Amino acid sequence: MQISFTPEFAKRLRMDMELQGKQVHNPHGGGNTYELERSLGEDMLLTSVGWANSYYMDDKPYMDEWGIGWDVHPYETPFGTGHYTEIASHPLVNDAAIQGYQAPDPHRPELYTASEQMLHSFKDEYWIVGVTVTTIFETAWALRGLEQMMLDMVMDPDLANHLLDIPYTYHLAAAKKLVEMGVDMIWTGDDVGSQHQMMISPRMWRKYFKPRMATFISELKAINPNVKVAYHSDGNIMPIIPELIEIGLDVLNPIQPASMDPVEIKKQFGDKLSFWGSIDEQRTLPFGSPEDVANEVRQRLVTIGHDGGLILAPTHHVQLDTPLENFWAMVNAIANTLYKRYST
Amino acid sequence: MDGELKAIYDAILEGDMESVTEGVHASLDAGEAPGEILNTALISAMERVGNLFEEGEYFVPEMLVAARAMKAGLEILRPHLADSGVDPVGKVVIGTVKGDLHDIGKNLVGMMLEGAGFEIVDLGTDVTPDLFVAAIQEGADVVGLSALLTTTRPTMKNTIQAIEESGLRDQVKIIIGGAPVTADYARQIGADGYAPDASQAASLAKELIS
Numbered sequence: 001m002q003i004s005f006t007p008e009f010a011k012r013l014r015m016d017m018e019l020q021g022k023q024v025h026n027p028h029g030g031g032n033t034y035e036l037e038r039s040l041g042e043d044m045l046l047t048s049v050g051w052a053n054s055y056y057m058d059d060k061p062y063m064d065e066w067g068i069g070w071d072v073h074p075y076e077t078p079f080g081t082g083h084y085t086e087i088a089s090h091p092l093v094n095d096a097a098i099q100g101y102q103a104p105d106p107h108r109p110e111l112y113t114a115s116e117q118m119l120h121s122f123k124d125e126y127w128i129v130g131v132t133v134t135t136i137f138e139t140a141w142a143l144r145g146l147e148q149m150m151l152d153m154v155m156d157p158d159l160a161n162h163l164l165d166i167p168y169t170y171h172l173a174a175a176k177k178l179v180e181m182g183v184d185m186i187w188t189g190d191d192v193g194s195q196h197q198m199m200i201s202p203r204m205w206r207k208y209f210k211p212r213m214a215t216f217i218s219e220l221k222a223i224n225p226n227v228k229v230a231y232h233s234d235g236n237i238m239p240i241i242p243e244l245i246e247i248g249l250d251v252l253n254p255i256q257p258a259s260m261d262p263v264e265i266k267k268q269f270g271d272k273l274s275f276w277g278s279i280d281e282q283r284t285l286p287f288g289s290p291e292d293v294a295n296e297v298r299q300r301l302v303t304i305g306h307d308g309g310l311i312l313a314p315t316h317h318v319q320l321d322t323p324l325e326n327f328w329a330m331v332n333a334i335a336n337t338l339y340k341r342y343s344t
Numbered sequence: 345m346d347g348e349l350k351a352i353y354d355a356i357l358e359g360d361m362e363s364v365t366e367g368v369h370a371s372l373d374a375g376e377a378p379g380e381i382l383n384t385a386l387i388s389a390m391e392r393v394g395n396l397f398e399e400g401e402y403f404v405p406e407m408l409v410a411a412r413a414m415k416a417g418l419e420i421l422r423p424h425l426a427d428s429g430v431d432p433v434g435k436v437v438i439g440t441v442k443g444d445l446h447d448i449g450k451n452l453v454g455m456m457l458e459g460a461g462f463e464i465v466d467l468g469t470d471v472t473p474d475l476f477v478a479a480i481q482e483g484a485d486v487v488g489l490s491a492l493l494t495t496t497r498p499t500m501k502n503t504i505q506a507i508e509e510s511g512l513r514d515q516v517k518i519i520i521g522g523a524p525v526t527a528d529y530a531r532q533i534g535a536d537g538y539a540p541d542a543s544q545a546a547s548l549a550k551e552l553i554s
Contacts, residue, residue, distance in 0.1 A: 073470075075443040075495045082495065086445045146448055150405035151412070154359060194404070195523045196540050201403040258523075282524055286494045321495045 030056025193235025359409030390459025
């Protein structure tokens, strides 16, 4: 089991569990603490280095070290007001800014202090995941703007390659360092799926992302052949899963069930791939009943977890619109299951 | 389709903005009727883009590039359309509902609607129910509500309620789209329709006003 939270949900949960909320870390949810995650009985702990840490950096507008501007945006739920941080400006939106742009340095020792401490404290007890998500595409579109980045990928491949290399180089350096430090798994990825189909064509993914991701994975495994690599993309990415397996992927995240059928994925790829996620944060957790949530957990255990290879998790940070009853229904259904019942 | 219009049509499918611009100028100079250029070249090309999208041949980037090329042609054509009395097929007010800043889906819907011959009033993102109501008061045939977040989904319902309370509900068709919504949800909150993507949103709007 692995669960992360938006800051306001984490606060609500800490009050419910009477925890203090010490040492917030950011596997890009803000408000997540190892204290909370360990108290819940999670099996994996995450430590993040890279642009994804720019989410939830402040409660007022800010600029991150990449030059990307952020706004803080409130939203209302039945359980109070939450805040999302949203990208507000892109430093490379104008062509003129691209040539002289200096990305942050991924080799600064202080970037890895928190990871070192958590490895020291928890490595014996937990599966440790080094997080370098938003690896290529997402950071590039934050720098350039999503529409312009897409236009570049169609009309100016040289420029697109130059832009994509900026975050790719950074996150590869960070992931290699985390593997050298001893993490058990690297979580990489970019959103290339939309709700019903891929956001970009499989052809375009092959052109820009597959070669980079292949090198990324092989360089990590050259440092430690036993390190596992997980890939994240929201939405439907069915057409590229065979090629992710081909380039050495071990774990697919988050298996958004409103977009891709977990049973079908297990059937097609279950012998070569493990899964992380699959509990619906888009429908069941916010809008279902506690019974719906517990049923979904049990259904996943039977359909895609019966022979192992499943790390149960919500498909995104648990959001403030999720009732606590639903959250506990998920945690309890996972924790109270006798796993040998599902083994074959 | 004659050679010049076919060239514009092909250039839109290729996303070749420059050739579209040149083609529209050349067609106008040659005395082609603006309405003919619009329907035969621009709207037909965007219909084809929509089909290619639904067939899984084009994806968001290709659609963006084509729409951008079409728009360049439309900008040149617009004053000529007005002069020759060619009216838009209808007026659509679009916006991402209050609390939600995500706009790529909404922008694509706007582009595909524009490519289908509609006039678009884009209210942007984080749009309050009052702003939608005010825009409808200015005249609209269709209203398109967009949301990406589960937390802003309920705001679609509130927006439709505000439109009902303003007494304008019967004047407009309301369509919704975005990741957290479905056709069922559209029915539940009293919308007239749901579309899963930008291309189908354009077909839906045409259907609703015909």
